[in-house]
Amino acid sequence: MNKTRRLESFSYDDQIVRWFVIATVIWGAVAMLLGVTIAFQLADWRVNLGLPWTTFGRLRPLHTNAAVFAFCGNALFGGIYYSHQRLLKARLFSDVLSRIHFWGWQAIIVLAAVTLPLGISSGKEYAELEWPIDILIAVIWVVFAVNFFGTIIRRRERHIYVAIWFYISTVITVAVLHIVNSIALPVSLTKSYSVYSGVQDALVQWWYGHNAVAFFLTTPFLGLMYYFIPKAANRPVYSYRLSIIHFWSLVFIYIWAGPHHLLYTTLPEWAQTLGMVFSVALWMPSWGGMINGLMTLRGVWGKVRTEPTLRFMATALTFYGMSTFEGPLLSIKSVNAIAHFTDWIPGHVHSGTIGWNYMFIAGILYYLVSKLWNTEIYSKRLASIQFWTATIGLVLYIISMWVAGVTQSLMWSAMDEAGRLVYPNFIETVVRIVPMYWVRAVGGTLVFVSFLIMLYNLYKTAKKGSCDTVEVYEAYALDATSIEAGATKHRSLEGMPMIFAVLSLVAILVGSAIEIVPSLLSNNYVERMSVVKPYTGLELAGRDIYIREGCYLCHSQTIRPMTHEVLRYGKASEAAEFVYDHPFQWGSKRTGPDLARVGGKYSNMWHYRHFLKPQEVTAGSIMPRYTWLFSRGLDYTSLPKKMAVMQTLGVPYTTEEIDNSVASATAQANVIAQDLQANGGVPLEIQNKEVVALIAYIQRLGTDYGKAEVP
Amino acid sequence: MKQAALKNFDLTWVPISGLVIFVVCFAVYTYWTYKKSNKDFYEKAAFIPLENNHE
Numbered sequence: 004m005n006k007t008r009r010l011e012s013f014s015y016d017d018q019i020v021r022w023f024v025i026a027t028v029i030w031g032a033v034a035m036l037l038g039v040t041i042a043f044q045l046a047d048w049r050v051n052l053g054l055p056w057t058t059f060g061r062l063r064p065l066h067t068n069a070a071v072f073a074f075c076g077n078a079l080f081g082g083i084y085y086s087h088q089r090l091l092k093a094r095l096f097s098d099v100l101s102r103i104h105f106w107g108w109q110a111i112i113v114l115a116a117v118t119l120p121l122g123i124s125s126g127k128e129y130a131e132l133e134w135p136i137d138i139l140i141a142v143i144w145v146v147f148a149v150n151f152f153g154t155i156i157r158r159r160e161r162h163i164y165v166a167i168w169f170y171i172s173t174v175i176t177v178a179v180l181h182i183v184n185s186i187a188l189p190v191s192l193t194k195s196y197s198v199y200s201g202v203q204d205a206l207v208q209w210w211y212g213h214n215a216v217a218f219f220l221t222t223p224f225l226g227l228m229y230y231f232i233p234k235a236a237n238r239p240v241y242s243y244r245l246s247i248i249h250f251w252s253l254v255f256i257y258i259w260a261g262p263h264h265l266l267y268t269t270l271p272e273w274a275q276t277l278g279m280v281f282s283v284a285l286w287m288p289s290w291g292g293m294i295n296g297l298m299t300l301r302g303v304w305g306k307v308r309t310e311p312t313l314r315f316m317a318t319a320l321t322f323y324g325m326s327t328f329e330g331p332l333l334s335i336k337s338v339n340a341i342a343h344f345t346d347w348i349p350g351h352v353h354s355g356t357i358g359w360n361y362m363f364i365a366g367i368l369y370y371l372v373s374k375l376w377n378t379e380i381y382s383k384r385l386a387s388i389q390f391w392t393a394t395i396g397l398v399l400y401i402i403s404m405w406v407a408g409v410t411q412s413l414m415w416s417a418m419d420e421a422g423r424l425v426y427p428n429f430i431e432t433v434v435r436i437v438p439m440y441w442v443r444a445v446g447g448t449l450v451f452v453s454f455l456i457m458l459y460n461l462y463k464t465a466k467k468g469s470c471d472t473v474e475v476y477e478a479y480a481l482d483a484t485s486i487e488a489g490a491t492k493h494r495s496l497e498g499m500p501m502i503f504a505v506l507s508l509v510a511i512l513v514g515s516a517i518e519i520v521p522s523l524l525s526n527n528y529v530e531r532m533s534v535v536k537p538y539t540g541l542e543l544a545g546r547d548i549y550i551r552e553g554c555y556l557c558h559s560q561t562i563r564p565m566t567h568e569v570l571r572y573g574k575a576s577e578a579a580e581f582v583y584d585h586p587f588q589w590g591s592k593r594t595g596p597d598l599a600r601v602g603g604k605y606s607n608m609w610h611y612r613h614f615l616k617p618q619e620v621t622a623g624s625i626m627p628r629y630t631w632l633f634s635r636g637l638d639y640t641s642l643p644k645k646m647a648v649m650q651t652l653g654v655p656y657t658t659e660e661i662d663n664s665v666a667s668a669t670a671q672a673n674v675i676a677q678d679l680q681a682n683g684g685v686p687l688e689i690q691n692k693e694v695v696a697l698i699a700y701i702q703r704l705g706t707d708y709g710k711a712e713v714p
Numbered sequence: 715m716k717q718a719a720l721k722n723f724d725l726t727w728v729p730i731s732g733l734v735i736f737v738v739c740f741a742v743y744t745y746w747t748y749k750k751s752n753k754d755f756y757e758k759a760a761f762i763p764l765e766n767n768h769e
Contacts, residue, residue, distance in 0.1 A: 090762060164762045230763050239760035247747045247756075255736060277729045510739075517732050 008479040011159065015088045019101040021375050021470065023081030024368060026109060028458050030073035031364070033116075035451040037066035042444040044627070045594065046437060048618070051627035056120035058627045060553025064131040065119040070356060071129065071219060073112045078364040079223040080108065080147070083170050085371060086230040087154055090164045092478040096153025100146050107143035111136060123193045126550035126586050127204075129212050130184055134195045137185040144181065148174050152501070159478040163503065165246045169226030172254045172507045176218040179511065184211035190641070190648050194547070198652060201581030202269050205589055210261035210515065217257040220356065224363055225253070225292055228316070231367055232299050235312045241298035245291055251510070252288035256281050258511045263334035266343065267563035268589065269578035275336070277517075282334030289327035296320045311386035315366035318394065322358025326351060344559055344593040345411040346436065346443075350404025357397050357450055365389070365457055372461045376468030381460050389456040396449025403442035410436055411593075416567040424570050429596040434623040532579045535707045537654045538700070540642040540664035541671040545700025547645070548693055549588070552629065557594035560587075560704065573600035573709055580708045583654050595626060600705030607675050608682045610698045611689075632694035637672070639665045671699060 044050040044059045051058045088095060095101050114136050118124075124131040132140070151174055155163065184207055187195035199207050233240050240246055262270055262278025297320050300307060307313045329351050333342050342348060373380050380386060414432040417425035426432055538546060549555070562568050564575035576599055581587055605613075609620060615633060617626040642664040650656045660667070669690070675698055676690035689695055746752070 086763075160762065162759050162762065164759065166763075233760075233763045237764065239757075239764060243756040243760035244747045244752075248744060251743045252740065255739060259732065273726070273729055277732060280729075281732075513732075513735055517728050 008482060010477055011480050012475050012477050013092075013094050013159075014473050014475050016095045016098055016101060017085070017375055017470070017473075019095065019098075019105060020081050020085045020371065022105050023077050023084065024371055024375065026105070027074060027077040027081060027364065027368065028461060030069060030077055030112060031361075032451075032454055032458060034066060034069035034074045035447075035454050037062055037069055039444065039447045039451045041066055042440070042447045045625060046440040046444050048625045048627055053628055053630060055122065055631045058552065058629075060556055060627070061120050061122055061124075063553060063556050064124060064128075065116065067129055068115050068119065068131065069112070071215065072115070075220055075224075075356075075360050075364065076108065078360075078367065079173075079219075079227070080104070081371065082227040082231070082367050083151070083223060085375075086166060086227065087151065087170065090160065090167060090230065091154055091158035092160050092476070093154055093158045096150045096157060100150040100153075104143060104146045104150060107139065107146065111139055111143065114139070118193070122551035122553075124550060124553065125185075125187065125195060125197065126555060126588065127184065127197065127208050127211075128555070128591060129215055130181075130208070133193055134185070134187050134189050135192060137181070137187075141178070141182060141185075144174075144178055148178065152504070159480055161481055164229070165240075165243065165250060166226040166229040168247075168250050168503070168507075169222045169229065171504050172250075172511070173218050173223040173226070175504055175508050176214065176222075176254075176258070176511050179508070179515070180211045180214050180218065184208060188648050188652060190645050194641075194645075196645075196648055196652060197586035199587075200583060200585045200652070201587050202578045204585070204587040205265055205268065205581075206262065206270060206274065208587070209264035210258075213261040213264060214258055214511075216355070217253075217260075220360055221257070222253065224360060225249075227367060228292070228296050228320070228363070231312070231370055232296055232316055235310065235316065235366070235370055236300055236303045236306065238299060238303065241295050241301070245295050249288050249292045249295060253285075253292070254507060255510045255513070256285045256288060258513075258515055259517075260285055260334065263339065264591065265589075266334075266336050266339045267565070268561050269576055269581070279334050279336055279339075283331045286328060286331040289330075290324060293320050293324040293327070309383070311380060311383060311390070312366045312370040314386075314390060315362050315369065318390070319359050319362035319366060322354055322362060322397075326355040326359060329354065340563075340565065341412045342408055344591070345408035346404045346439070346592075347408025347412075348592065350401050350408060353404070354397070354401050357393070357400070361450070361454075362393070365393075368457070368461060372464050373468075376465045376470050377472070378464060378468030381463035381467060385456055385460045389453045389460065392449050392456065393453035396446045396451075396453060399446030399449065400443050403439040403446060407436040407439035407443075410439070415571070415593075416565070418567060418570075422566075422570075424567060427571070429571075430621050430623050433594070433625060437623075437625065440625075531582055532577075532708060535580055535582065537583045537649070537656060538703060539667060539671055540646060540660075541668035541696050541699045542703045543645055543649070543700075544637060544639075544642060544668065545696035545698070546588075548632070548697045549700055550586075554598075555588045555590040557590075557592060557626070559590035559593050559597045560599045561589040562597055562599045568597070572597045573705065577708060580705070583649075585649065585652055585654070598701065598704055600709040602702045602704040602706035602709070606682065607678045607698050607702065608685075610701055611679055611683065611685065611694065614694055614697065629694070632697060633689070633692055635693045636691055637693050637696050639668055642668055668696075672696070675699060 040050065041059050041062050044062070055061065084095060084101070115132055118133060118136065119131060123133050125133055151170065155167070186198045188198060189195045197204055229240055229246055259281035260278055262274045263282045266275050266279065297317065300313065300317060303313070307317045332338055333348070333351060369380055369386065411432050414426045414435065419425055561576045562572045562574065569575055613620045614629045616628055617624040643661050646656050646661045646664050650661065672690040672695045675695050676685070676687050679685035679689055680687055747756075
């Protein structure tokens, strides 16, 4: 039979893999340094340094974007390009596309590193980058997709190995998630408003947010697991058939789980229940994958003790198992009622990103650097020190956040026999957990140090190796004879990547459509309340400052219908209150108190002093000082454009309101400034500063419905 | 009252459809994957990463 087959010679593009490996290490160090920095900022507010671009609210998005998209992104691209070529016995489709992909992705990272500290943010968690960068991401992702599928088409291996199925689901789903969630209307080159508002935006955002974890931090790395663990252990995956069940169950179930981020909010009950049930169901495929990975190591556990690659990968799988047990647990409504908005959640997130992603990437890097530079690892002892430093650091991190989370929750909800809050002042709960923030910062520092040890070890490994030689391989081209006679129809399907990709798309679209379409149509259900009015021009400007400073990262804006929350904050939130919120600002964490009904609770002067020196107003506060709000002039001139864009999005501003927006905003600012002068002797010139707009916005929050008598 | 109704707007067919679709799909791909006739093929496929030494 082979007489009719054509034997072809080819080489792999390993240079692009080397570049992605180097980028992974560099951006990984940056991401972890940022993580350590913001961890210390929570422990001591002075670490914010008093500069706008070094405050927590601006660095935290940079940390998450750097960790997810720069560190893990470069790692998954490098790992995929390495394994993809070998599993398909084909060089990457286009060297040019590979390089556009690499440099394009690095350009995106650099743009993020510049814009996020400058406060250029869309205000959507894990998707903060503004619209021009979003477009660039989409373009580069398409370049990646063409290169990826082009390689599959040129392959010399008929069967598409299961690792590539996971890659396909990543390529398809991330594109869908990114595009749908990023749709926004630009105001300027650096500012846009999401087309979604309120509860719609919340659902779309967390459908994206949760599935970014799923399809950027999980499925590609599971694919890499199915390649690198068999390679490193030199034995086939424990059960290939289980890997298939793992794949289809995971991609089908994962996409439904997003609403567990919105339990007890104004999201429809059926969507919350659906998200919870599918989150619990997700436990099964997750553990199926973990068991499959760990069982692949049967018979080679001795190597796990000595080989860095296997040691890191086995540990990563263990943490994967732990965090994928914890995730479904946290999505159960009664558990979520305790854990949501507390530090338990960052603890859970980091058990995944450090325990699973960092540990697994470390394993891949040790494997790749030794292979790509044709040498042995410089020091297994250093790798061992790195391993224990990272593990101890991570355990400190997770435990401190468990303790902090449970403490916060118990204190927030504690009520005495008379039905009063035991800790009515939120600051009491903050002060109590600051010691845990120190423990977390120390744990994070250990993880960062472990990374630096790896960086040095990999550098020394590469330095003593060589990458001059280009190996040439041979394999038969695919033709009609490369599939066995009498093969089933599905066997043929497995050789059709585009159809396979379409099926993967259908699998994720079913869940997405069922969850999202009814919510997109929710205008039919969420009737607008006459008492809820759009923000004034000045309040809108203040809201943009709120988004720019990342206030939503520490303050929520939604009150759950629980007795202790209603007692502490006021009436439970209603869907109709958020219909003009483009984007929504419910947040996901309460480092500080909820602000949904803070309007009118304190005087203008209180807010003025609080933004200037929070610790003088609230003893023990860990909030940064926002001194620049008092010197920066407020940009009144952009208000007509902003309001016009909002009008296009459905906010009922009249043309007259838009035309008079500057005059109206100036008048409202003057009222606030006069109040500040009367009560604190503040010069009237303050009316032209940003702080006045922020005060106007804060004072408006929750007042329309909060003070109204609505049946 | 009105808001409570909005929160619960009646779409029971949605989760039921999701459940049915998932159960059917799961049954189909599990049956297909564990079909006896496919066993040899998948055992062979598991060796794809190992069958060449393209390092």
